[in-house]
Amino acid sequence: MIAPVHRAGAGIAMTAGDLERFRTEYAAWVERAHAAGLRTQLAARSVGAVCYTFFGRHEESQAELAKAISIARAAQDPLLEQACNAFGAMSYLIRGDLRGAREAVEAVPPATGVRSVRIMATAWSMVVAAHLGDHAMIDKWFGAFEAASGRRLGIDCGAGAAEIMVRRGRARDAAGLLHRVLPQCELVRGSVLTLLAVGRYGDTEDWEYSRSHLARAADGPANSLERAALPLFDAYCLRREGQSGEAKRRALDAARRSVAIVSQPRCGL
Numbered sequence: 001m002i003a004p005v006h007r008a009g010a011g012i013a014m015t016a017g018d019l020e021r022f023r024t025e026y027a028a029w030v031e032r033a034h035a036a037g038l039r040t041q042l043a044a045r046s047v048g049a050v051c052y053t054f055f056g057r058h059e060e061s062q063a064e065l066a067k068a069i070s071i072a073r074a075a076q077d078p079l080l081e082q083a084c085n086a087f088g089a090m091s092y093l094i095r096g097d098l099r100g101a102r103e104a105v106e107a108v109p110p111a112t113g114v115r116s117v118r119i120m121a122t123a124w125s126m127v128v129a130a131h132l133g134d135h136a137m138i139d140k141w142f143g144a145f146e147a148a149s150g151r152r153l154g155i156d157c158g159a160g161a162a163e164i165m166v167r168r169g170r171a172r173d174a175a176g177l178l179h180r181v182l183p184q185c186e187l188v189r190g191s192v193l194t195l196l197a198v199g200r201y202g203d204t205e206d207w208e209y210s211r212s213h214l215a216r217a218a219d220g221p222a223n224s225l226e227r228a229a230l231p232l233f234d235a236y237c238l239r240r241e242g243q244s245g246e247a248k249r250r251a252l253d254a255a256r257r258s259v260a261i262v263s264q265p266r267c268g269l
Helices: 002-016 019-033 038-054 058-075 078-094 098-106 115-132 135-147 157-167 171-181 192-201 204-218 225-240 244-262
Strands: none
Touching: 002 019, 002 038, 019 038, 038 058, 038 078, 058 078, 078 098, 078 115, 098 115, 098 135, 115 135, 115 157, 135 157, 157 171, 157 192, 171 192, 171 204, 192 204, 192 225, 204 225, 225 244
């Protein structure tokens, strides 16, 4: 029972934005996962990579991702490696490594049978494809997304899909999609790209709710992606309201906060 307790503790600490508590609980989870087999180890390392990304700890995230991939290859299980690539793609994307993110998602077939893996790969592939302007990649992943759009959607699919819809002249479809993927809960951690997309393309009625998630997540004791995303969300909304001067000031604040997050000293230094 000890490993599930620490797994839950790590999740609670991540949601609360408490980096030091997360490190303690995560280390205990990983230690006990070693006695439970490769799949349990891989689950812990993959989740760790994602959580460290939420905290803007990119080097630690990449280290956990490398360990997860090594475990998947040792298990000689293609589905486990697909899971690592799907979840790891976010780590590459958020740190600005589009090439790494593209290689990760392209290692996952759009029709993979594991739902969580399929959702993550689809979410990040659409963002990457839109950034790169890769029309073949857009057709491949956005086409798969639209074919499955009748199913329950994950929040992270909103950002890339909305961007592609807007570029194709489907702004109303984009706003409707962003409204549908917003979860009804107290706090969303890590889904900054979709929340920012609400500021850019969503209906004004969704602004307050989306901003409240960013504000609550930014209020934790540690730096996080939301702390930089919050003023950028405001900048997008202000620009749409025609307040370009204030929008620029908020965007510059977001840039300063981003630099502060990525400039954090590594653990132990």
